[in-house]
Every structure is written in structure tokens, then in C-alpha cells.
Amino acid sequence: MMTIKCPYCGERSEAEYNFGGPAHLERPSHAAEVSDKEWGNYLFMLDNVKGISPERWCHSHGCGRWFNILRNTETHEILSIYKMGEGVKAARGDKDGA
Amino acid sequence: MVHKINHISKLRLDVASQVNLEKPISFSFDGKIYNGFDGDSLASALIANGVRIVGRSFKYHRPRGIMSAGVEEANAIVQIGEEPYIQPNMLATKVELFDGLVAKSVNAWPNAGFDLFAPLGFAKPFFVAGFYYKVFKWPSWHFWSPLVRRLAGLGTAPKQPDPDDYDYHNSHTDILIVGAGAAGLVAALKHGKQGKKVLLVEQDKDLGGALLYEKFEIDGVPALDKVAEMVSALEAMKNVTIVKRATVTGYYDDNFITISERLRNHLPPEVDTHKPRERFWHLRAQQVIIATGAIERPLVFANNDRPGIMLASAVRHYASRFGIAVGRRIFIATNNDDAYRTAIDLHAVGINIVGIADIRPNPQGDLVIAARALGIIVHAGHAVINTKGSRGLKSISISKIDVKNNILDEKQQKFECDILATSGGWSPVVHLHSQSGGKLHFDDTLQAFIPRDYIQQNMCIGSANGVFELADILAETSEMTFKINKPKVEPIQAFWDLPKNVKKIKDSKRWVDLLHDVTASDVALAARENYVSVEHFKRYTTTGMAMDQGKTSNVNALAILGRETGREIAQVGTTKFRPPYSPVSMGAMAARSTGALFSPLRNLPMHIWHKDNGAIFEDYGGWNRPAYYTKSGESEQKAVEREVSAVRQHVGILDYSPLGKIMVKGPDCAVFLDYFYCNNVSNLKLNRARYGLMLNEDGNVIDDGVFIRVADDEFMVTTTSGGAARFAAYLEEWRQCEWPHMDVVISNITTGWGCISLQGPKARDLLHKFDIPIDLSAENFPHMSMRSTEFAGVDIKILRTSFTGELGFEIYMPRSYANAMWEMLINVGNAFKIQPFGLEALMVMRTEKGFIHIGVDTDSTTIPADIGFAVPARKKPSDYIGKRSLFRPESLRTDREVLVGLKVVGDAPLQMGSIILAKGYDKAPAPMDGRVTSSYNSPTMGYPIALGLLKNGQSRMGELIKIYDLDGMQEAEVVAPCFYDPKWRQIDG
DSSP, X not given: OOEEEETTTEEEEGGGOEEEEESSOOOOTTGGGSOHHHHHHHHHOOOOOSXXXXXXXXXXXXXXXXXXXXXXXXXXXXXXXXXXXXOOOOOTTOTTOO | OOOOOOOOOTTBOSSOOSSEEEEEEEEEETTEEEEEEETOBHHHHHHHTTOOXXXXXXXXXXXXXXXXXXXXXXXXXXXXXXXXXXEEEEETTTOBOOTTOEEEESSOSBOXXXXXXXXXXXXXXXXXXXXXXXXXXXXXXXXXXHHHHHHHOOSOXXXXXXXXXXXXXEEEEEEEEEOOSHHHHHHHHHHHHTTOOEEEEOSSSSSOGGGGTSOOEETTEXXXXXXXXXXXXHHTOTTEEEEOSXXXXXXXXXXXXXXXXXXXXXXXXXXXXXXXXXXXXXXXXXXXXEOOOEEEOOOOOTTTTSTTEEEHHHHHHHHHHXXXXXXXXXXXXXXXXXXXXXXXXXXXXXXXXXXXXXXXXXXXXXXXHHHHHTTOOEEETEEEEEEEOXXXXXXXXXXXXXXXXXXXXXXOEEEEOSEXXXXXXXXXXXXXXXXXXXXXXXXXXXXXXXXXXXXXXXXXXXXXXXXXXXXXXXXXXXXXXXXXXXOOOOOOOOOOSOOSOSHHHHTSOOEEETTXXXXXXXXXXXXXXXXXXXXXXXXXXXXXXXXXXXXXXXHHHHHHHHHHTTOOHHHHOOOOOOSOSSOOOHHHHHTTOSGGXXXXXXXXXXXXXXXXXXXXXXXXXXXXXXXXXXXXXXXXXXXXXXXXXXXXXXXXEEEOTTSEEEEEESTTHHHHHHXXXXXXXXXXXXXXXXXXXXXXXXXXXXXXXEEEEEETTEEEEEEOGGGHHHHHHHHHHHHHHTOTTSOOEEEEOTTTEEEEEEESTTHHHHHHTSOOOSOOSTTTSOSSEEEEEEETTEEEEEEEOOSSSSOEEEEEEEHHHXXXXXXXXXXHHGGGTOEXXXXXXXXXXXXXXXXXXXXXXXXXXXXXXXXXXXXXXXXXXXXXXXXXGGGSHHHHOTTOEEEEEEEEESSSOOOTTOEXXXXXXXXXXXXXXXXXXXXXXXXXXXEXXXXXXXXXXXXXXXXXXXXXXXXXXXXXXXXXSOOSOTTOOSTTO
């Protein structure tokens, strides 16, 4: 069970969090105009990365805030933690997050 | 309770040991009564009583005896206690004896000594590797599985509820030290002195590890005295916590550790019942020091599973710690120096060492020289090849072996002995290191897998790290210096299986995994069938699986797999070890989360009133709600009929408090909510309400409810009672992640507010009896509107809505006022023949009216069009979650399953979930056209009614359809999904 540093509350056990799938998934802003294929890609064609992947997590049993984690899905190493709306922080050394 | 016998067995040695011969104990095994002493393990007591057969093997029911003195025991698996205290899967070697202990063998019937299933041993050809997949194919596995399960079980699960308590324990520490052997103890001293918070966990009842039985001297005193000195130093440190009888069972991410601590297993069940039986720890450690020691490997030769064949270290363990001679004539087989300690120790207490067969052609280590000096005969360059003795070892034979060229001499020498002590070298206990993500490396000098590549904050020390000599362990771990005699040790000779040049040996049964009855030929067979990847091999042969986790079998099996596939052990590799290291009780993991605390139900504000008035409660989405209220002797059906008719004719009252209630406030609240409903939200006028469906992005209906505009910038949203928390979280997720710029606040007030629903034609008349300062008339307070007002000094909201089809008012108020309001309404309502009604009556009435129940009449594929909302959902101009999906070809198909009413032919209601057969079929099996989702006897209509999802349903009105369930076939007519008052004439009362 990982320890995750919530950007608002600090370090807490993984049990306090909910995983929310990949981060930075772009919802088509003019949904009515996109093709079935584009919409299908948005809905279903997720990367399921083995390796470094940006993810959304929610501190659901804490402050209830959503944020992003850049995490290695193979080793469970957390490379970066950053707030919603901030871009991917790919820097490997930035383990403490935002 | 068993009565006492107080004689001392001939196998008890006349030496000082850790068993107290002043304190006799009686216990039973397989129904027979034996005696033992305080300090005995069940295994040591059984050995002292001359019990050689303690179990039967897993597949072939071969007689098996105790083979070890520790957690690596693969044979002596027993069941402890009687109902309701049964504990299956216990190792006799780790069970501490107490007075009155009841133990039974497993996998044998009627007992281990005389097992009626023993002839299965002759059926060996059927039970080869992968036999599950090969033998039980015809007619099908389901035909065989009951028989196999009866034959193969290891113990019986208790039938009665467990009367004991178990606990969780969450904890943190600077340093966790796993194992209190020499390495663990000195590491604890070192870190303890530095002031660190140290947790030292030992699976045994005593600290010391191998020092509990090895005849070492440290600083000129016996090792045990040195251990006692270290333990009292540790006990004096406030920052050091020692936990005994506790096993570190799992090592997870970020140094998250689970520990299974056994507080009462060593005591009679009726003692200390105020304490939990076991405690399951969740620990976070800054650093983990793995000092788990090493486990001796058995040697592989023909019939190496007979009772009396034991690990060499176990033989001296029983002699030293328990003062027991495991036999009178001991032969030793080895490929290393360490086994010579057994010869020396046992010789010292007067036991006859018949001989030592050492694979190595010319062993010259100090221990070898010492053994020879005692007159013990060493057969260098010899291997034990076979054994005899059907109910326990009687003799062994050895042959000359040329390991270099892998050739066995045909000539044999036979020796009579009752114990064969074997040592194939030592395997560091690397389980936790592997679980932590660390890698292993095969060391050719040690012939063992040792830890390498630490991934987390941990380290292995002592023999867990491949440092086997005590002098080296202490020097490596401690800053103190100790005076220890270090013998010159010669390297181990790699040796995994007998050469196959002798036919009789080639065809013999040579056990590799005693627990799972896997032989060397099974390993070879798996290799021939191309199960060469170690992960596949493990699953195919079952080697190293289940409770044992390969403690004694892994390395031998991997080496033989390597030989069969022409690879070195390092190339074969190991599987990743998985938790738990040793079995953990289910009770300990469940801890307090059992019974009523497993998933605690929430009670309603009027719970006590309901209870006092005959409510029969049921769990509806986590809420403890009245299903119906029963008057004396009334059946459920009668009660529901009475409640329905009260609502239809007079007025009914329902505790509707679990209804999800979410406030959405802020300048952007209407725009925001427009994203969540397939109906328009922003054009809703003040104080008006609208029914809406909420979708997910796939276009599927996930919830429904009424939303009400309570202010220009505020909505109240209602959800299904089970869906409130989920839907509030869903709103939050989209607000935070997708539309953070919107100025909206979401607040789930479900449990803070009570709700009382009045339903029925007399509902308005009843409210008129109260002094409520609002106009309740149908013209000025129409259906689907809300009024905020004050009542008896309390701010309340009244919503005109209906889930029954009758005139209805839902009264919302702070939860604490709900009960007073409820009692007042009932008192005044008696004049209107008011009746409280439960969920069952509500379900009947909403079905009569054709109102859907989310999750019952819909599933995870239902879109708005399927339940009659095609037009609003597609026509809504603005975007909303799931909208685009409603235009995918799948959503536009005209033959989707849609909601219909079903009017049953005959008197029996349909079973919910029964299958609607495709057109043209009149019996199953048949393709299906849909299913029945809701079904009730309708007291209002006087016939059974149902709702269902039917392919192409709108265009099949009037059609007779066939419905199948396990009770047989029924027929029903497809009708519109509204049986009661389709013209909505009742809604205004």
C-alpha cells in the first residue's frame, strides 16, 4: 500500500484515496461535432501504460480534493504530484510533488 | 477435557532443556490421549510419545511424519480444537502444547495411522503434474470435483460462528526488525541504543532463533545465556518493543507491513477471553531489517518422504531445546559441513550415529574432523539412494556417487536406522525481500538464492542475507565484538537429485514438494510438456504454492527443472514470492468487521417509532428501512395490500429520509447542472421541480431524481437513496477536474435532513388541519413545485411530487425535528385513516404507475430512449455528460430492449429476472428477447403486473410473449408501462 502526499493534506496512506483513471484526458469541447471514432477513442481507447503514467487521484477519505500523480505503474514509484489544472511535471527528481 | 497420564517417555533425554518436566500436560491427538510437558510443541510431544505418522500426504495419502521443527513443516499439518474453536491448517511444530489441547490429523480418514484412502498411493500414474487438467476431463470437472474436494481437503472449516474477538492494529515505527535470532537481536540493540523507535517481531514464543538450540558459546558462555543478556538489555529500552508469537506475513509498497500476532492460540480457548485471539497489524516502517534466517533443504532420493526422515537441524533442535531424541539410531545424509553438528550434538547425548553419507569425495572441514574424532563413520562420496519402512523408517541404502560425472554406482550398502537426518544446504528466507520488490541472485558458492537490488527502504542481514556462520553474522551486524569459535567450513557440494543411470532409481518416487506431493518425475514431466517458465511450472505442478510458499521445496524444484531443461538455476530464476509468508486467520483479517459491524446499517430518524409500530426492517441500499408494518398475525402480502389501499383511498405516510438530497449553489449552478441531466435544467423556474435522468459519459442512465430550483442561484437535487454519496462525489469530480472555472458549491445534506412523504387523496386535507401559511390548492401549489415555509417555528420545505401516482407532499426538515412532525401528522391523520407504509407498498405502487426503479428496471446498458426519454434527451440543445453517446449507432438501433408493461395471463405473478423468449420459441433453451425487471401482485388492479425490458418493445404492444424461469413457462401480454391511472387524474387528489 503506497503512501501518497496529498497536495492539500500531506502524506497519507493509499487507503484514504481513490484512483480515478488517466489524467489529462481531453473531453471534446464540441462533442456534437466529433466523429463516432473520435468519441469512441475518448471513451474507450485509454493507454493503460506499463511505466510512467499521469493519473487522477482523489483524497476521498480526506479533503475530497482531486489532483494528479505521475506514477510508474510497474514499480509504483511516484515521480510527481501536482494540482488539477497544472501541466504534467515530468521531472524525475520532483518526488515531493507540488 | 482429557485425563492425565504422568509418565516420562523413554525418548526424553536426561539433559537440561527448555521443557519443564515438573509441569505435565495432557492432550489428545486423533482421539488418543498423550502426555507432554510445559514448553513442548505439539510436534515435540508427539515425537516423545513415539507417534511417527502424523498425517497423510495431499494426493497419495502416503504416511508422513514430522520433518522439521519450525514453520517449514510440510507434513505435520493438524487441526486444533473442537467446535466452535476449530483451527485448521496449523503446523504441529508451531503449536504450543497446553493442557487439554485437542489435535487431529488432516487428509486422513479415520485417522493418520490407519487411513482408508491410502490405496490411492497405488494410483500414482493418475496424479502426475497437471493431473487436474488431464484426468478429470471426462465427463466434466464438475462431475469429479465433489469427490476430489473430499479427498484433498486439509482440515475442516468450523461450522459454528467464531466466538472469539480479533483486532486490527495500526502502527508506525522507525525500524522494524523481522526475526529475533542472533542477527535480529544485535541489530535491535544497535538501533535501540541510538534511540530509534524499534519494533522487533519474532514468530516463536522465545527470542534467539537458532541460538535456542545450537550449542554455541559466545564470550565463553552458552549462547542461550548471551541471548538472555541481550533480551534484558532490550527490555530495558523504552524505545524498543518486542512482539513474540507474531509473523510478518506481507511486505507491500512503501514499507507497509502486515503482522499476524497470535495472543491466545497457546492457551486453552476458555482462558483470557477478554483478550483478542489474534491481532492483525498494519504497520508503516521507516526502515525494515529482514533477519528472517534460513531454512534447511531436504535431499532428494527415492522414498525420501517416510516418517523418520527429517531435516538435520531439526534433529538437533529437538534434542537441545526440547530434550527429546527423535530416534535411537540416526543416519545422516549431507552435502555440506553443517549436518555434522547434528552428529556431534546427538552423539554427545548418547544417541547412536549409524553413519554419515557425504556426497563430497573428501570433506575435511573442522566439523567433519571433529565428528570423525568421536568415532562416527563418514561415508565420503556416498549418497543415500533409497529407504524402507512402510509405517516409518527402518533402513536406508547408500551408494557411491560420482557427482562430477553424475554417475551412481550400482552397488548398495544397507543400514538399519529409525531416523535419517538430511541436509541439502540452507536457503535464506528471502520471501519478504522478494515481496518488497527486491531481486534475488543465485550464489554459486552458497548454492542459494540471496537478496540483491533493494527497491524499498530495507536490508537483509544474517543468514537471510546468505551469511551463515554465527561469527560472521555478529561481526557484520554489530559494532560490539564477540568472542566466538569459528570452525573452518568447506563449501557445499551442489546436489539436487540422484543421477538417472540406475534404472531403479530413475523410476523411483523422489519427493521434491512434500506438501503438494510433487516428485522429481513430475518436475521432469512438466519440463517435457514445455512448462519451462518458472511461473507456468509452479502453477502446473503446484510446487511451492499455498500455505507453505515453497519453504523447503522451491530451490530443489528449480534446480531439477534446470537440469531437465539444460539451464543453470540462475537462468531458471524464481517466481516472485507472494504474501502471506505463513497462513493468516480469516478472523484476524476481518477483525471487528463481522456481524452487525460488517457493513453497519443506517437507521431512520423515526426508527424507534417504526420499531414500536410493527415495522419489519430490511436493508435498502445501506438504510434500515421498514419493508412493511404488520398488525398481529397479518401476512406480508396482506400488510402490503392494506398499506397500498390506504394510500390509494385515504392517505399514507412514509419515512422518506434516505432520499438523496444534494444542494448545488452558486452563480453557475444551472449551467453546471445542465451537464448532468438529459433534461433541461436552466430554464426551470423558481420553486418548480423537474424529474431528470443522470447519465454517464457512455450515455447510460446512472441515477434519476427530482431537481428543484429553490433560489435563482440554488438547486436541490434528489437522488436514489443508495446513490446520494456516489452522485455527490460524481458532481464534485466533474466540478474539480473538468469545469473548475464554474462558481458552484456542492453539499450533500442527505443525512442532515429528514423527509416525510404524505401520499393519497386525503393528503391535502390532512395538511389543511395544520397552521401552515401557504396556499395548498392544486391551482396555486401544482404538482412538481416546492414551497419553503415555517411550521411550528421550524423552516421546512414542501415538495409536491409523487412516486405512487397519488396526490403527494414531501416535507423536508432538519432531521432532529422529523420524529415530532411524524407523530403529529399521525395523530391528526388518524381522522383520515392514515397508515404508515413501507418500501414494499411503495414498490408495488410505483410499478402500478410504471415508474422505474434505477438499477432494477435499468442496467448498465440502459439509455434514456430505452425508458421513454428519447425525445427530451436527443432534443436538449446544450451539451451534457453522455449526450454524444446517444448518437452512436449502438444507441440508435431500433431493436434495443425497452421498458414495457407485462400483463400476466393467469393468476401467478412473474418471477423478477425471468427470461423473455425470442419470438417463435415456446420453450427453453431459446434466444432471449428481454427479461422481467419488476413484478408484483397488484392489489389495486386485482391481477399480477410486471415491468420488463423487451427487444423492440414499443412495436410489440398486444403481443403474447413466453416467459421462462426455473418454475416453468408463463405467458404475458405486452402493454404500455403504466397500469394505474394512465391519464393522471389522481395526481391532484
